[in-house]
Amino acid sequence: MPSRRSFLSASAAGLGVLTMPAWLAGCAHKGAPAVEVSTTPIAPPPLNPFYTWFGVDDGVLSALLGELGKNGATLADVYFQHARNNAITLEDGIVSSASASIDQGVGLRTVIGDQQGFAFTEELTMEAMLGAARTAASIAKGSAVAPPLSFSLHEANSPLYTLAVPWGQIGVDQKLPILSQVEGYAKAMDPAITKVSVNWTDNEERVLVATLDGRVHLDVRPMTRLWVTVTATKGGQTLSNSANLAGRRGIGWYDEPTLRQLAKDAVDRTMVLFDARRPPAGEMPVVLAAGASGILLHEAIGHGLEADFNRTKTSIYTDMVGKPIAADFVTIVDSGVEPQERGAIAFDDEGNPTERTVLVEKGVLKGYLHDQISANAYKVKPSGSGRRQSFRFQPLPRMRCTFMEDGPHSKEEIIASVKNGIVAETFTNGVVQIGAGDFTFYIKNGWLIENGKVTSPIKDVNIIGNGPEALKKVTMAANDSKLDSGGWTCGKDGQGVPVSQGLPTVLVSSMTVGGVNG
């Protein structure tokens, strides 16, 4: 059943990715021709390695776009993707499982106004691709649009995330020691630790987008994540927790201090649970710790500003552009250009350049996140926010890296201002209802504030609020904004895309905390 419900998840989606079989990059050159990304000026199309890999040339792209546009089209695109995903698991001291997958195919789309016809195929034969194009074109009933006969080539080679050594050249022998290293660090940190498991993924996506207006965009998108789960037994009780790191980064990211910190985060978050309890239930002030608390923005406002929900007037933010919606120290940005972050993207999945989109400036709502359809409807430039999970899906307006800029307060004065409340520190997932504006997020670790002081640890509480109301209740923001490096995946309409988020320390003067009384 389709659902527009939108959510953000670290653990659930994370585990989904971890269980996905993946390709071992280090072996690729033996079996399959590796795709080399040129750093020199673009070669003529027949020699382009992307063209060679997918077995296409300008003529094929033109024929496919011709088929997509044969009944008329406002826009049409062909999205080739080759993704290699590798996963490795260390459990009980050994690496006895790895998985690898190759996911390759092409998605073909015809758009007429706001109507979309879409089909995909994993079989890259002309017959299969033309058949899919015919299906997509059946959405339109007008007269043909002539396809481009040649294309302007745009190769991303983006400094945002181009790796010195791509994952395809890293063998499993280079990865295994990293897993053992993290395990060793974690195990040595507390005698109560009984088990440590480490999950590794690295991914490399090659994307070719060809559009009806004659552009071809090429990109190589790397991703990696390292996830550590610690289980400890103390006083007859067994508890576990985890920490993870993710980004569009290469193997060099995993240096000793980084791995030590990751292990320490996982151990600290686990051991503190033995002393943690539930806070009281009900409305109270919530201090959001800097970093991962950007989940607030993602749920409370980010989804509501995706232009599709506003174009259809189903978002609570539909009529709020130009209006003050938060205190004047609140500036919220959604950016595709944060280097090496999970949400970084050189151009979006419709071939539009990405940007730094200011959503709220000094408390005033500035605008939406647009894909090409909504940009056409609003007659604005697309914000480069048209993203898709894979070639199996049509693009939608999506967030990239969502964060709040520094505010005027300090963390200390924020804590001191709260008589009784909580600090929210680590999170597992969140969700929002676009129309009503209600959102939730789940706190795994946090702290009680009693009389202006951080006292005892808390755990496992859901927070619920309403987007526009919660933004009005952001009464303080500190000067310590930072991005979280966790592996967040955002879900919408059945599609997951990697995102990042960030926040300074922020006080929301009241939200409903799912605690326990008495």
Add this chain to the structure above:
Amino acid sequence: MADSELTLLAGDVVERAKRAGAAGVFATVSRRKNVELQRRDGATERLVESTSRSVSVQLYVDGRFSSQSTTDLRPDRLDGFLADAVALTRALQADPARQLTDPALYPKALPALDVLDPALVAGLTFEQQSAWVETMEAEARKSDRVISVTSNVSFDHGRSACATSNGFVGEGASTSIWPSVEVTLRDEGDKRAADGFGFGARYAADLPDPAEIGRKALAMTVARLGSKKAPTQRTTMVVDPQAAASLISRLLAPANAQAFQQGRSFLLGKQGAAIASKKLSIMDDPLLPRGFGTRPFDGEGIASVARPIVEGGVLRNIYVDTYYGRKAGLPVTSGSPSNRVVALGDKDRDRWIKDVKKGILVTSWMGGNADNNSGDFSFGIRGHIIEKGKIGAPIGEMNVTGNLVALFGTLVGVGNDPWRASSIVAPTLVFDGVQFAGA
């Protein structure tokens, strides 16, 4: 059994993997056709049609293990893929617990399943799909508060075949169809009330009338208008059948050998002990006619056998796959749930509500999570106040918090009204003294 194309391909992959150096192979070849039509506010919004296929293999090489999948089935790429897969496996560490499924657990003969609708294999025509979405939308628009109505019908036909190097070959196929409607209504101020209704079935003929789905979608959304937070309280919680599956899923999430072996389960050591009130019984039934979890064998080729998971509140069986079964010293059952069917009580939701003086009806969950070690949970909810046996005002922006074992210990009522569009077939559930957080 006819040697279909998929079965032949699975067998071919096993042979290719053996030639590449694998000692043990479990190959799966899948194909799935999916068709979807979505209509929004009077016009087709999205039309999707695609056929997907993939090959996945689990390899056992020199006592080492890996799993691999690809959608690139060109023969030269497939051989290269398998050669690389074997090389990767050799680079890992040996683990004696990594073994192919015991052949004694494979089915002697494949059971006949009732999950493949010839009408859906043939497929609905565009005109039939259009009639569905138009009728559903027309009914759902019958309110002057309508901002937007999206109606959707999708159906699929999937088939997969497995072959192993130790003598198993099996194939299965199924269909399903999912009509749904989402409605957004003008509410107070800038707020919109949004909700909807959808249903799913293995057979098109088992679906309710499309007009009925549209009417229910509108009625459920109208019921959300003016939703408010209720006060923080401890009270009776009635969980609607459509929301009950999620709670059952949370309770049984750590009922598996991996969680037990890794020490991450609040059910560890509880086999044979009470984990819920006597009212709760759950069968895992892989042969349930027309069920969404119905299967001829599981992901390891293990024959489909019905087993009690919970009986009168007592945990009887957990899910045990070959690997973690060997590691934990537990007898293998099946590593994954099929249909989990909750034993029914004797009255429906509204008759249970009649007996509730004061309480909260939960119609859907909103976010939240649970800890598999402790069973501690906290979920957002939407629903209604219950007063003097009647459903009252809509509520939202509230949380419910507790511990799963403690919560199921307070299960006082089970309905006779299961929601069937899910592999967890659960009815109304009634709990006493549950902590809600609100205003």
